[in-house]
Amino acid sequence: MKLPGTIEGLIKAQNDVDSTAFAAYFTEKATVSDEGSSYAGRTEIKQWIQQATEKYRMRIKPLDFHQTGSMAELTVEVTGTFAGSPAVMQYHLELEGPSIYSLKITG
Template sequence: MTALILPEPIAAYFVADQQSPEAVVRCFTAQAVVKDEGRSHVGLDAIRSWKLEAASRYTYTSEPFAWVQEDGRQRVTSRVTGNFPGSPVDLQYDFRLERGLIASLEITL
């Protein structure tokens, strides 16, 4: 099986997501927007709070297995396994990149 080669900012996000909320924040632009579980998180402080909350509620791993580019976005499908209802689940991560960082991320089923 061929290893999935992701664009650097996206690969960095998935590595950081297994490390710490601070590592995740460094992957985003200052005015980035994250949409997850029906809520929007705008700016680095809000993104930090989002990751801190997720880390306090769940322990999980994420394994990206598919990637496509379409309409200016990068869509990654990842198998997420952890201590949350419905685990494991395949989630869609829609990224928009800007100057080597993530400008927006929407996570959906």
């Protein structure tokens, strides 16, 4: 499966527990929706991913990827210290150039 550099980098940053690198893949005004909460801007996104990764010791493995224009869907297997691990989740992405403008996680 061929992934765009932005998506490969996002996966690597999460698996490396590098919240600074993870947040850098988003635009300044990006939003993330996960588990009923929303986060806006790189600072909030960095704090969210750092807390979630530390709490659940998450690692993600890409399973499938589709992109049409600026919209993309990444299916991942998420493992960690949470009930139901491993779980398959969908990352619904809106891209803006080489950056992520929005991410909504479902699954």
